[in-house]
Every structure is written in structure tokens, then in C-alpha cells.
Amino acid sequence: MSEAEVLAPVSDIGGPAQPLLQVQNLSKHFTVSGGLFARKSVVRAVDDVSLSVDKGEVVGIVGESGCGKSTTARLIIGLIETDEGTILFDGETVGSAISLRELRRRVQMVFQDSYASLNPRLTIEDTIAFGPKVHGVDPEKAREHARDLLRRVGLDPAVFAARYPHELSGGQRQRVNIARALALSPRLVILDEAVSALDKSVEAQVLNLLIDLKEQFGLTYIFISHDLNVIRFISDRIVVMYLGEVVETGPVEALWDRPRHPYTQALFAAMPSLDPDHRTQKPPIAGDPPNPIDPPSGCRFHTRCAFAEPVCSSTVPKLAPTGVALHLAACHMVDPNSGHSLAGSRGPGS
Amino acid sequence: MNPIVEISDLHVRFKGERTVHALNGVDIALAQGEVLGLLGESGSGKSVTLRALLRMLPPRRTDLKGSIRVEGRDVMTLDEDALERMRGGTVSMIFQEPMLALDPVYTIGDQIAESVVKHEGVSFAAGRQRALEMLETVRIPSPRRRLDAYPHEMSGGMRQRAMIELALACKPKVLLADEPTTALDATVQIQILLLLRELQREFGMAVIFVTHDIGVAVEISDRIAVMYAGRIVESGTLRDVVKHPSHPYTRGLLASTLHGAHRGTRLQAIPGAPPRLDQAPVGCSFSPRCSQVSSACAVETIPLSDIGNDHRVRCVLAERVLQAG
Ligand SMILES: Nc1ncnc2c1ncn2[C@@H]1O[C@H](COP(=O)(O)OP(=O)(O)OP(=O)(O)O)[C@@H](O)[C@H]1O
Ligand SMILES: Nc1ncnc2c1ncn2[C@@H]1O[C@H](COP(=O)(O)OP(=O)(O)O)[C@@H](O)[C@H]1O
Numbered sequence: 146m147s148e149a150e151v152l153a154p155v156s157d158i159g160g161p162a163q164p165l166l167q168v169q170n171l172s173k174h175f176t177v178s179g180g181l182f183a184r185k186s187v188v189r190a191v192d193d194v195s196l197s198v199d200k201g202e203v204v205g206i207v208g209e210s211g212c213g214k215s216t217t218a219r220l221i222i223g224l225i226e227t228d229e230g231t232i233l234f235d236g237e238t239v240g241s242a243i244s245l246r247e248l249r250r251r252v253q254m255v256f257q258d259s260y261a262s263l264n265p266r267l268t269i270e271d272t273i274a275f276g277p278k279v280h281g282v283d284p285e286k287a288r289e290h291a292r293d294l295l296r297r298v299g300l301d302p303a304v305f306a307a308r309y310p311h312e313l314s315g316g317q318r319q320r321v322n323i324a325r326a327l328a329l330s331p332r333l334v335i336l337d338e339a340v341s342a343l344d345k346s347v348e349a350q351v352l353n354l355l356i357d358l359k360e361q362f363g364l365t366y367i368f369i370s371h372d373l374n375v376i377r378f379i380s381d382r383i384v385v386m387y388l389g390e391v392v393e394t395g396p397v398e399a400l401w402d403r404p405r406h407p408y409t410q411a412l413f414a415a416m417p418s419l420d421p422d423h424r425t426q427k428p429p430i431a432g433d434p435p436n437p438i439d440p441p442s443g444c445r446f447h448t449r450c451a452f453a454e455p456v457c458s459s460t461v462p463k464l465a466p467t468g469v470a471l472h473l474a475a476c477h478m479v480d481p482n483s484g485h486s487l488a489g490s491r492g493p494g495s
Numbered sequence: 496m497n498p499i500v501e502i503s504d505l506h507v508r509f510k511g512e513r514t515v516h517a518l519n520g521v522d523i524a525l526a527q528g529e530v531l532g533l534l535g536e537s538g539s540g541k542s543v544t545l546r547a548l549l550r551m552l553p554p555r556r557t558d559l560k561g562s563i564r565v566e567g568r569d570v571m572t573l574d575e576d577a578l579e580r581m582r583g584g585t586v587s588m589i590f591q592e593p594m595l596a597l598d599p600v601y602t603i604g605d606q607i608a609e610s611v612v613k614h615e616g617v618s619f620a621a622g623r624q625r626a627l628e629m630l631e632t633v634r635i636p637s638p639r640r641r642l643d644a645y646p647h648e649m650s651g652g653m654r655q656r657a658m659i660e661l662a663l664a665c666k667p668k669v670l671l672a673d674e675p676t677t678a679l680d681a682t683v684q685i686q687i688l689l690l691l692r693e694l695q696r697e698f699g700m701a702v703i704f705v706t707h708d709i710g711v712a713v714e715i716s717d718r719i720a721v722m723y724a725g726r727i728v729e730s731g732t733l734r735d736v737v738k739h740p741s742h743p744y745t746r747g748l749l750a751s752t753l754h755g756a757h758r759g760t761r762l763q764a765i766p767g768a769p770p771r772l773d774q775a776p777v778g779c780s781f782s783p784r785c786s787q788v789s790s791a792c793a794v795e796t797i798p799l800s801d802i803g804n805d806h807r808v809r810c811v812l813a814e815r816v817l818q819a820g
């Protein structure tokens with residue numbers, strides 16, 4: 146049985162050179178009440194974030210907790226309303242050229258908490274068939290397709306189709322979540338910490354599965370994780386976020402070879418070593434990430450940066466080209482004209 | 496040398512609506528001043544081992560068998576008073592979630608002072624003085640001000656430092672650490688790991704550090720014990736275990752780590768999932784997932800064989816590894 150009989154895959158519109166997803170100047174600020182007498186304050190969860198994802202590409206978003214990764218993902222699929230910004234899917238503006246409902250079919254999401262995202266009263270088969278049925282697919286066909294998808298994610302339908310979520314292990318539940326996302330034949334799948342709760346030996350199985358499925362179904366992924374090892378393994382391009390902003394982005398090799406932003410460097414250096422003879426000797430940076438309410442002025446990293454100078458707290462550094470194709474970083478040491486004493490030292494030609 | 500903690504053939508079974516054979520013969524010997532990394536996947540029995548050591552398991556629902564000795568004393572027969580003195584005194588524990596260990600209604604300073612008063616019988620003022628010294632030791636910025644802070648007023652990393660301080664306030668000889676850095680951000684995790692490493696040396700404590708992350712275990716441990724389905728399947732020096740893993744499970748774990756794995760290539764994953772523990776395991780618990788299983792593995796108990804330098808492996812192939820050198 147082909148997918149086409151069930152729910153037609155969305156056809157390509159813009160051609161291979163057209164990015165599948167373009168996010169432009171996305172912002173989301175949440176108002177939070179700060180306790181009994183405190184005034185209301187604003188969390189700048191996502192601030193002027195732009196990114197683009199090519200067809201067939203895996204873009205990894207990495208950063209510490211609270212830096213805005215999940216909010217970015219939820220803005221993309223319209224789970225929360227944007228304050229500002231435009232989203233283009235295959236060149237079409239979401240909200241005008243294509244509807245939000247249509248976008249939500251083309252973009253599916255898989256979350257970290259495999260249990261909370263499954264309805265405990267539905268069998269696995271019904272869980273996977275649910276979405277297509279809502280979209281008007283014949284119930285029997287939808288169930289048949291669900292069993293096929295179970296097979297594709299490595300779960301024998303004879304064993305698992307009639308089970309309930311609580312009868313599965315974490316790794317098995319996450320396979321079900323992946324099958325459910327694929328049931329609507331999406332073009333883009335956003336995986337938000339999708340392997341973070343799994344045991345290491347099971348994490349490797351699910352990553353292998355994701356690589357296979359991407360091939361088989363011609364998918365594009367946005368892969369969100371706080372785990373740099375996972376991001377490095379799965380991504381073609383990486384986006385590094387800090388306190389709601391993109392601080393660096395580029396092809397994985399370029400970024401790994403020579404991260405330009407001091408925060409990216411610190412993140413890499415903070416990865417535990419696997420070599421007993423070369424353990425980490427000194428923490429790369431001190432302190433905790435600051436509160437996203439009232440983030441630091443200028444470069445938000447200046448409170449923890451060893452290279453901070455007056456210009457860093459007064460002027461916001463823009464994402465600037467590093468001289469390597471597609472590799473950009475928002476640091477005054479990249480832009481040759483920033484006024485930082487090391488201006489240009491991490492920029493083009495450096 | 497006498498080990499400061501000696502656990503032999505420890506069995507823990509939880510009864511209730513569902514039986515769980517959580518520990519099925521755990522042996523651990525911890526030397527004074529040594530850091531043992533207890534590495535294992537979720538449900539393998541790491542936390543139960545630590546809680547058994549402090550006799551913190553629900554007594555009516557738990558069957559406990561085997562022997563636990565701390566400084567030569569039999570922990571299994573200690574009465575409640577003696578246990579209370581041991582907890583937070585000789586043996587102290589830190590957790591993944593500091594909010595559970597810290598009392599939300601008292602300031603950090605008062606909680607630490609309270610603990611010092613209880614274990615050392617000094618005055619409250621002396622306890623507060625110790626609290627201040629300790630805040631400096633764990634490098635909390637503006638310590639005098641933090642003394643009067645409540646746990647919820649601190650960031651995650653700061654709370655973790657405060658909990659470490661609380662645990663170390665009475666200069667324990669043994670520190671039990673249950674994934675104390677797992678919930679922290681990467682840049683904070685490494686700070687806490689290095690702080691613990693430093694304090695451990697300074698205080699000369701023995702530490703059992705529980706983690707599911709090999710990288711974290713490498714950063715902190717002198718020795719490593721790998722746990723699977725309620726048993727230690729391999730133990731040895733950090734270098735021996737990481738560079739010459741000898742149990743098929745340890746090998747699989749190391750092979751499936753993403754460190755340096757090549758992008759887009761498939762990972763060498765261990766198939767299947769850890770066993771359910773509703774029945775006591777017979778023979779090798781890893782056999783359903785093991786690529787080297789053979790008829791030789793179908794024996795009731797597989798002993799820990801020493802393959803040299805106190806590197807122990809619970810696998811029938813260990814003898815052969817030994818012979819092959
Ligand atoms: N109080 C209890 N009653 C019943 N079963 C329990 C109890 N505490 C733990 N268990 C079970 O014992 C087994 C071992 O649990 P333990 O908490 O030691 O795992 P762990 O290795 O610490 O895992 P994790 O990495 O998830 O913390 C599990 O199957 C768990 O569900
Ligand atoms: N619904 C909400 N209301 C208020 N604050 C929120 C809400 N959702 C997220 N935030 C805040 O926005 C920031 C970014 O959160 P999130 O995108 O979830 O981070 P990440 O996924 O990178 O860990 C955090 O400070 C978080 O507390």
C-alpha cells in the first residue's frame with residue numbers, strides 16, 4: 146500500500162533551491178507576574194530569530210535550557226502566536242498563501258516526554274490512525290497505514306498495535322510518537338529533545354531509525370537538543386541560541402572546526418571528555434545563564450564573556466559573516482568595524 | 496587496606512502490587528578517598544543501591560538481603576538513632592533535584608547551621624559560622640548575603656552548590672551523589688563536576704557518584720562500576736574500563752556513544768531494551784541482547800572474574816579474554 150492512497154504527500158512547489166522553511170525576525174515575549182508585590186515582567190523568550198531550512202537538510206538547534214528552543218519550534222508550527230515575524234513554507238507565507246491548518250499537516254512535531262504526548266486511552270494503532278482520520282481518511286485505511294508505519298519504526302504490529310501507551314517502554318513510546326508524526330505525510334518534522342529522555346543504548350537505536358526514515362520518506366528535520374553530541378551527529382547545519390537569540394550558525398564542520406562566538410566555544414569546551422588521560426581541567430566559563438527577564442544589555446553574553454569590552458554592553462552585535470560560507474556569528478570580534486579591540490579577529494580573512 | 500564501604504551480595508526486592516527485583520547481588524568495595532562512578536541505565540538499580548546504603552528504603556515493602564558495612568560497622572543492624580547519626584554525618588547524600596533536599600521554608604544558612612548543630616552538638620552561632628565558611632568553599636558569590644537566601648531565590652546551579660555545601664557541612668567520610676549534575680545546563684554541569692573533584696581531594700572523602708552519562712563518569716571517577724539489571728557487570732579502574740571494556744554490555748554502551756561518531760552513519764546500537772525485573776533473573780540478564788551469547792551462558796550464576804588489576808567482569812567470556820591477554 147502506498148502513502149498516496151492514504152493521505153497525499155504535499156507536492157513540492159518552489160523546487161529544490163527554494164528553502165523548505167524560512168523564518169524571518171521571529172519574536173515572542175511572555176508576560177509573567179513576578180509574585181505578590183512584584184510588577185509584571187517580560188520574558189524575551191525568542192527575540193528577532195531568523196533561520197532557514199533547506200529541503201532534505203537537518204538543522205540542529207542547540208543551547209541551554211530556557212534559551213528559547215522550544216518556543217521557536219512552537220512558533221513555527223503555530224502552537225503559540227507570534228508577536229512579530231514571518232514564516233514561509235516552501236516559499237508561501239503562512240497565514241496568507243497557506244493556512245495554519247495546512248501548515249500543521251506539513252510540519253509535525255515530536256516531543257521529549259513520550260508519555261505525556263500520547264492519549265492513555267487509545268491503543269497504539271488508534272493513536273497513529275487518529276490524525277489521518279481527522280483529515281478525512283477512511284478509518285480502515287488509516288488503521289492499515291498505522292500498522293504499516295509501526296513496522297517501519299521497528300514495532301511488530303501483531304505485538305504492539307493493540308497495546309496502550311503504559312504497556313510500552315520509553316524507547317517504544319518514542320517510536321510510536323514518530324510513527325504518529327509520519328502518519329500525516331509531513332515534509333518537515335521538528336524533533337524537540339526527542340531522544341533526551343531515552344537511555345543511551347536506546348537513544349542510539351532511535352537516532353538510527355530517524356536517519357533511515359529521513360531517507361525513506363524524503364524528510365527534512367529540525368532537531369532540537371541541549372546535547373551537543375546528538376546535534377553534531379545528526380545535523381548538517383547548527384543554530385546556537387543564547388537567551389532568546391541566535392548567536393552563531395553554520396555548517397556543522399565549520400562550526401566544529403572553529404567556533405567563533407565565545408559562547409559556542411564555551412559550550413563545546415564544557416562537553417565532558419571521554420578520555421581518562423585528558424580530563425577537563427578548568428571550567429570554560431563561570432556562573433549560570435542569566436535570567437531571561439531583563440537580559441543583559443548589548444551582547445547578552447557579556448556578563449560571562451572573557452572578551453567583554455564596553456562596546457559589548459552598549460551595542461547589540463548582529464549576526465555577521467565569518468568568511469566561511471553560511472557561517473555567521475553575532476560577536477563584536479567578528480565584525481571588523483565594531484570598535485572592539487579584537488574587531489575582525491574572528492571575521493573574514495582571520 | 497580496609498574499604499570504608501563494603502557491600503556484598505546485596506539483594507533488594509520491592510513487594511506490593513508489583514514485585515521488583517531491583518538488586519540481585521551487588522558487590523561494591525569503596526576505599527577511603529576513592530571516587531567510584533556507578534554507571535548504568537535507568538532502572539538498573541543505581542539509586543536503590545545508594546538508598547539501601549543509608550537504609551532509606553520503605554522498610555515494610557522492602558526485602559533486604561546481604562551485607563552492608565561502613566567503617567567496618569554493620570549497617571543492616573543499626574537502630575534508628577544510629578542511622579540518623581550516620582545520615583548526614585559519616586555518610587552524606589546529594590541528589591539530582593536540590594529542591595527536594597533543601598527545605599523551602601528555611602534559609603540556606605539556617606538549614607546548614609541546623610545540620611551542624613545536630614551532628615556536632617555545637618552552638619547555633621558556631622553552626623552559622625560554619626555555614627558561611629562552607630558557602631565560600633563551594634564558591635557561591637556574595638556568601639554573606641546568600642546565607643539568608645531561600646532555596647527558591649537561587650538559580651539551579653547555585654542551589655546545587657548550596658546542597659553540596661549542606662552535604663559537606665559535617666565533613667562526611669563518604670559522599671553519595673545521585674546524578675547531581677544531570678538536570679544542570681552543560682556550562683554549569685562542568686563547573687559543579689570540577690568543584691566536586693576539588694572538594695573531594697581537599698576533604699579526602701570517598702564518593703559513590705551515580706550517573707548514566709559515561710562522559711560525566713570519566714570526568715569524576717577513579718574507578719567505575721557498570722550496573723545492569725541490579726548487578727555490577729564490570730568494575731575496574733577508570734582507564735581499564737573505558738579503554739578495555741570487557742563485558743559485552745559495557746562494550747556496547749561505549750560503542751553506541753555519540754562522541755566522535757561520524758555524521759549520517761548508523762550508530763552501533765545495542766538491540767532491545769533492559770529486562771523487566773518482575774522476576775529474579777537467572778543466569779546472565781544481558782543474554783537476550785548479547786551478540787556473543789552461547790550455550791555456555793546458560794548457567795545459573797555467572798561469577799565476577801578478575802581479569803587482572805582488580806578489573807572484574809561478570810561474563811563467561813571473561814576467562815577467555817584473560818587467556819587471550
Ligand atoms: N520504592 C520502590 N518500590 C518499588 N519499586 C522500586 C522502588 N524504588 C525503585 N524501584 C524499582 O527498582 C528498580 C531500580 O530503580 P533505581 O531507582 O535504583 O534505578 P536507577 O538505576 O537509579 O535509574 P535512573 O537512572 O532512572 O535513576 C526500578 O525497576 C524501579 O522501578
Ligand atoms: N508560556 C510561557 N509563559 C511564560 N514564559 C514562558 C512560556 N513558555 C516559555 N517561557 C519562557 O521562555 C523562555 C524560553 O523557553 P523555552 O523555549 O521553553 O526554552 P528551551 O526550549 O530552549 O529550554 C524561558 O525563560 C521560559 O521560562
Ligand code: SF4
Nearest residue numbers: 444447450457476477
Ligand atoms: S560581543 Fe563582546 S561580550 Fe559578546 S561574545 Fe563577543 S566579545 Fe563577548
Ligand code: SF4
Nearest residue numbers: 779782785792810811
Ligand atoms: S555471559 Fe554470555 S550472554 Fe552474558 S554477556 Fe557474557 S557472552 Fe553475553
Ligand SMILES: [Mg+2]
Nearest residue numbers: 214215216338
Ligand atoms: Mg525545551
Ligand SMILES: [Mg+2]
Nearest residue numbers: 541542543673
Ligand atoms: Mg536513579
